[in-house]
Amino acid sequence: MRRWQPWFVGSALVLVGGFLLLLPLGAVSDDAPVALRAVSLAAGWVWVPSLLTTPVFGVLARRENKRAQTSRQAELAVVRQSGHEEGRRLTAALLAGLPLQPLAVWGVVLEEGEQAHLDFPTNYARFYGTNAAYQHVTGLFVGSAGFVAAGVAMTALGNSMRRSQARAEAVQRWREQEFLRVLVTDRRLICLVGGQWTSFYYNAVTAFHPEPENQSIVFEFSNAVPLALYGPSLPSLIAYTTHRIHGVHGLQNHPALASLR
Template sequence: MSTDQLGSGGVVAEQFGGRPYRKRSHLRWIVPLVSAPVTFVGFGWSQYLVSLSAAEGDLQSLLLQLALLAAAFLVPVAAVIVAIVQAVVVHGHARRAKGRFTATERATIDAREASDRGRRAAVDLRALLLARQLPAEIRVWDVVPGLGEVFFLDTRADYFRYYGRDVSYTRTSGFYVGRPAFVAAGLFANAVSNTVNASVAHAQAQAQWRDRQQARLLVSNQRLVCQVSGGRWLSFHYSAMTAVYPEVDSWTLVTQFDSAEPLMLRGVDVPAAAVLTVRMTHGEDALGRHPGLASLEGDD
């Protein structure tokens, strides 16, 4: 989606969950603002008329006067609040309709555009591979290619590994002398501290996704290659993969290995990497039948 397209009020309003901007949208704040003094006068006048016709000591009339008096103040205040809120909303729609965005809105638009491009690239790549054609090759100078290896994708993705680890903690203890209550309190504090430390250590030792970082991702006809922190290049060959889980709707690819920790990649270009990985590990037929890629078929 281009910036010119985003300049139309309807498209922008839909992107940010609002109504399309039109000039008559200003009625949404003008009407409640005008109604504020009208309701104040109306309820105040009604209260005055009721007070003129009320008999002395008439409780029902007194309660009605109080209700009208309260309404004369509360309803206009509520109307002014509604007018202010709607004025801010309409102003935002008008500003976006003219192509002016805040930094947060621009970041949101850029992220959605990148997501759309990434998904479109995955759809086109799948169609190309199903037509028994190869995507364009790219030249990579950082990594030495293997025999017959060609690269198709050079991008960035969030990188995770799944593993547990050994965690130790120090048990606290103390020697307490004094009144029984003091000794009991000290022993109880030690027990609580040791229990908390043990729970924290146990949680840290559990297998979970770790090492999250932004990594450079290369995809070839033989492997996935990630450049992680420290500039290290890690290779994940398709021939070593024992399981592949492409989740293109969540922009995620998970792979498992016999002799290495599972790998998860996430990012706007990961669906395209997932398509290539499925093709290289499961064959051409899997492009049309793998449930993890099924949603791409509806976008053809």
């Protein structure tokens, strides 16, 4: 819980607000009404301490943020290490030929004989471009020369902006980025994309690029655009899918899996 950031924000607001208030009050003369002079004096007494408290609270808030950031990084490191160790244990079990305990799956209907072995949340993305098009606008402007010139210029600017936006949309990049649930079976990955279950079968994979150290994997398919999954649980998925696609030979020899062996 952050203690000093609210104090810093409050003190900074007093500093800025008091300064803006004192600008007109600073011109108050000695013969001004008593109430107005009292307000000016009170504003000064409130504003002056903020000159001292704002930098103090700022330093305290900065130190607090650094401690919080360090704590988050330490927690993330623990989660990443735990995920990697889970991947190593699964790799060892698969290399030893140990049977995996199937998961009971409810809600998703599996194919006959299909077994689920992993179920976890992770980050998801797809790589593709779009066939974006823009609508070219023309206009007829009647009036003074300045009005016509301004209308033509604005129309050209609008067309240019729409054309640039269409080009940006057409560029291939990672899209549909989402944090979702992945159900891993002996035949496919089943991802809950936008509230709908979508399947990616291993027998349609044409290439895949596992990176256990980066906790990510990219699949290429013969019938779909590339899929990327990334997150702390990915080392286990990498071990499992490598085994499903390349067998024990892949677990033993794939160069990207050296850290899991």
